[in-house]
Amino acid sequence: MTPSYASYNDFKDQLLAAFRTNEELMNGASKTPFHQLRRSALKQFDLLGFPTIRHEEWKYSNVNGLFKEAFDLDDTTTLTANDLDPLEIPNLDGNIIYIVNGRYHPELSRIISPESQVQITSFAEAIKADPDFIGSHFARYADYQENAFTALNTALANDGVVIRVPDNTTVEQPIILRYITDARDKNIAAQPRNLIAVGKNAEVMVAEAYRTLGDRSSFVNVVTEIALSRDARMQYYKVQNETEKAYHIGTTQVNQSDNSHFYSATVTLNGNFVRNNLNIVLNGQHAEAFMYGLYMPNGRQHVDNHTLVDHAMPNSYSKELYKGILDDNSTGVFNGKIFVRPDAQKTNAYQSCKNVVLSPGASMNTKPQLEIFADDVKCSHGTTTGKLNDEALFYMRSRGIPKDEARSLLLYAFSQDVLSQIKIQSIRDYLERVVTEKLMK
Amino acid sequence: MLSISNLQAFIGKKQILKGLDLEIKAGEVHAIMGPNGAGKSTLASVLAGRAEYEVTGGSVLFEGKDLLELAPEERAAEGIFLAFQYPVEIPGVSTTNFLKTALNEIRKHRGQESLDAVQFLKLMKEKMKLVNIDQSLLSRSLNEGFSGGEKKRNEIFQMAMLEPKLAILDETDSGLDIDALRIVADGVNQLRSPERATIVVTHYQRLLDYIVPDYVHVLYNGRIVKSGPKELAMELEEKGYDWLKAEAI
Numbered sequence: 001m002t003p004s005y006a007s008y009n010d011f012k013d014q015l016l017a018a019f020r021t022n023e024e025l026m027n028g029a030s031k032t033p034f035h036q037l038r039r040s041a042l043k044q045f046d047l048l049g050f051p052t053i054r055h056e057e058w059k060y061s062n063v064n065g066l067f068k069e070a071f072d073l074d075d076t077t078t079l080t081a082n083d084l085d086p087l088e089i090p091n092l093d094g095n096i097i098y099i100v101n102g103r104y105h106p107e108l109s110r111i112i113s114p115e116s117q118v119q120i121t122s123f124a125e126a127i128k129a130d131p132d133f134i135g136s137h138f139a140r141y142a143d144y145q146e147n148a149f150t151a152l153n154t155a156l157a158n159d160g161v162v163i164r165v166p167d168n169t170t171v172e173q174p175i176i177l178r179y180i181t182d183a184r185d186k187n188i189a190a191q192p193r194n195l196i197a198v199g200k201n202a203e204v205m206v207a208e209a210y211r212t213l214g215d216r217s218s219f220v221n222v223v224t225e226i227a228l229s230r231d232a233r234m235q236y237y238k239v240q241n242e243t244e245k246a247y248h249i250g251t252t253q254v255n256q257s258d259n260s261h262f263y264s265a266t267v268t269l270n271g272n273f274v275r276n277n278l279n280i281v282l283n284g285q286h287a288e289a290f291m292y293g294l295y296m297p298n299g300r301q302h303v304d305n306h307t308l309v310d311h312a313m314p315n316s317y318s319k320e321l322y323k324g325i326l327d328d329n330s331t332g333v334f335n336g337k338i339f340v341r342p343d344a345q346k347t348n349a350y351q352s353c354k355n356v357v358l359s360p361g362a363s364m365n366t367k368p369q370l371e372i373f374a375d376d377v378k379c380s381h382g383t384t385t386g387k388l389n390d391e392a393l394f395y396m397r398s399r400g401i402p403k404d405e406a407r408s409l410l411l412y413a414f415s416q417d418v419l420s421q422i423k424i425q426s427i428r429d430y431l432e433r434v435v436t437e438k439l440m441k
Numbered sequence: 442m443l444s445i446s447n448l449q450a451f452i453g454k455k456q457i458l459k460g461l462d463l464e465i466k467a468g469e470v471h472a473i474m475g476p477n478g479a480g481k482s483t484l485a486s487v488l489a490g491r492a493e494y495e496v497t498g499g500s501v502l503f504e505g506k507d508l509l510e511l512a513p514e515e516r517a518a519e520g521i522f523l524a525f526q527y528p529v530e531i532p533g534v535s536t537t538n539f540l541k542t543a544l545n546e547i548r549k550h551r552g553q554e555s556l557d558a559v560q561f562l563k564l565m566k567e568k569m570k571l572v573n574i575d576q577s578l579l580s581r582s583l584n585e586g587f588s589g590g591e592k593k594r595n596e597i598f599q600m601a602m603l604e605p606k607l608a609i610l611d612e613t614d615s616g617l618d619i620d621a622l623r624i625v626a627d628g629v630n631q632l633r634s635p636e637r638a639t640i641v642v643t644h645y646q647r648l649l650d651y652i653v654p655d656y657v658h659v660l661y662n663g664r665i666v667k668s669g670p671k672e673l674a675m676e677l678e679e680k681g682y683d684w685l686k687a688e689a690i
């Protein structure tokens with residue numbers, strides 16, 4: 001029998017209790033500023049509670065499904081390298097880090113870049129080894145006052161990955177963070193926490209790839225904080241291919257300094273319930289952010305992308321393109337906020353969200369939100385949601401291409417605007433394969 | 442080859458084809474003329490299998506097979522090709538990729554082997570020369586941002602690649618400059634053979650100087666109201682359609 005929660009508050013109580021048990025085991029360490037911060041985050045989580053659909057930011061994303069089956073907070077796993085075979089991404093090269101149930105597993109991981117290029121450590125280790133560094137970044141960017149899930153993650157932050165790239169350095173090999181939720185024996189909840197600090201004029205490529213093993217329920221609540229120093233450049237990809245029983249809630253919080261460039265792609269292929277928050281603060285002049293997204297829910301899957309670009313300084317640029325293909329009874333949400341602060345003159349901000357709804361049971365909610373307080377800015381936004389073009393389908397069929405093939409050809413082409421942005425070839429190949437398979441279904 | 446009898450078709454509640462008859466034998470070229478809104482494109486669409494049109498009566502036999510039973514892609518595989526009056530833009534799919542898929546699907550349907558990349562390229566080069574089309578156009582998204590003339594030329598290029606038995610050209614000549622018109626006509630004429638047939642829908646006698654038809658038909662108000670030799674086109678050019686309207690009633 002799967003254990004279940006009797007009421008909405010049970011899960012919350014369980015999480016609060018876990019924090020306290022953990023704290024009792026800490027002895028002196030509970031006095032550190034780091035832990036004090038976690039404690040205030042816990043208080044905030046307790047106060048906010050899990051959001052309901054009455055909350056403006058959660059209007060179309062109901063997290064009630066989280067409170068049905070009880071989760072196990074014990075992150076231990078019997079998983080070994082052999083168990084990972086079915087999850088293989090062919091030709092994956094570079095630094096490959098495994099985070100299983102929220103814990104960094106060095107025995108599965110492989111770091112090939114020299115330390116002079118990049119330092120990759122577990123978050124747990126970094127808290128002990130370099131508390132000052134952690135203190136100077138941790139929870140400085142990802143706000144936990146408003147967002148209960150970020151508060152929860154901050155309170156329970158134990159492990160994950162810390163990546164530091166020194167000034168004037170190019171990390172030649174990509175860094176692939178592979179998150180595996182081992183839900184073979186029990187329902188698993190994990191709270192991974194990452195910190196990525198890219199030095200001045202440094203360059204790095206990071207991908208986060210999520211998979212679930214087993215058919216029990218999983219809940220991953222991840223927060224990644226990224227700080228880009230002056231002139232830094234980063235490629236950042238988030239790839240989600242989880243099971244029909246996977247809950248994923250994630251926040252990526254980016255802080256950009258002068259002339260830094262951030263390129264991102266968020267690709268959601270499968271998962272029961274997915275909420276991605278991508279928040280970027282353009283906190284420097286001539287900073288540029290590119291945000292691409294592709295989501296392809298089917299069945300009863302739900303995918304919600306919330307993005308926020310905060311133009312805080314003059315002369316910054318942002319470009320955003322999210323595309324969705326929704327089938328069966330799936331639902332999608334796109335909420336794109338653009339803030340242009342009074343000082344942020346000469347801002348250029350472009351946002352677009354395009355969706356194809358393949359079945360009458362599927363639906364998409366889009367909401368662009370522009371708040372512009374400067375006068376010398378160029379902003380544009382547009383969203384479209386429609387069926388697959390019948391004219392195009394007929395044209396293709398009349399030339400001999402069968403209906404299903406014509407459909408997948410059109411949709412594949414539709415997905416290319418996003419997939420072509422991905423510069424890690426093995427990841428791109430993998431995505432192309434899964435996208436194609438999904439379209440052929 | 443093609444035998445249409447008493448064909449009736451609706452779009453929504455509106456009847457467009459009102460008992461149309463037409464016989465086409467292999468090796469022939471038939472021109473269909475007629476005023477705007479007469480139903481010419483409707484006939485072409487019904488033959489190609491567009492779902493929006495509801496056929497409520499009559500029959501269409503193609504080489505003895507009931508064409509109306511077949512899906513559009515099956516008709517294409519049987520050898521029917523429609524050059525659209527308004528070719529559709531296919532974002533993100535290049536002409537090359539599109540045609541390779543189409544050609545190999547048609548070959549598969551006929552039990553032929555797929556062409557590999559080398560064979561396909563060779564065929565493409567050959568046909569490109571035929572319609573004088575540029576490689577750069579073929580690697581762009583199909584029809585997207587093409588000029589009117591480029592779209593039409595691309596239709597003829599596709600026809601040359603797919604080598605249909607029955608080609609239906611719906612106003613392929615409109616919007617073409619004189620040189621392009623000649624190229625399109627050459628493309629059609631090179632395909633002429635005792636096994637193939639062509640239906641040319643046009644408003645202009647000019648095209649028929651280049652593609653000389655065996656028969657000219659006037660489609661008016663959903664019916665073929667007059668058929669004759671190629672000289673009929675000349676007569677129409679001179680007199681317009683009014684005299685036929687009177688006759689048709």
Ligand SMILES: Nc1ncnc2c1ncn2[C@@H]1O[C@H](COP(=O)(O)OP(=O)(O)OP(=O)(O)O)[C@@H](O)[C@H]1O
Nearest residue numbers: 452453455457475476477478479480481482483484
């Ligand atoms: N979706 C539709 N709904 C209603 N009427 C339609 C629709 N599509 C076409 N029609 C009508 O059908 C009639 C025949 O159209 P068709 O395109 O076949 O004419 P045509 O002979 O090709 O004319 P043209 O010479 O202008 O190309 C026209 O009156 C047109 O308005």
Ligand SMILES: [Mg+2]
Nearest residue numbers: 481482483526
């Ligand atoms: Mg027409």
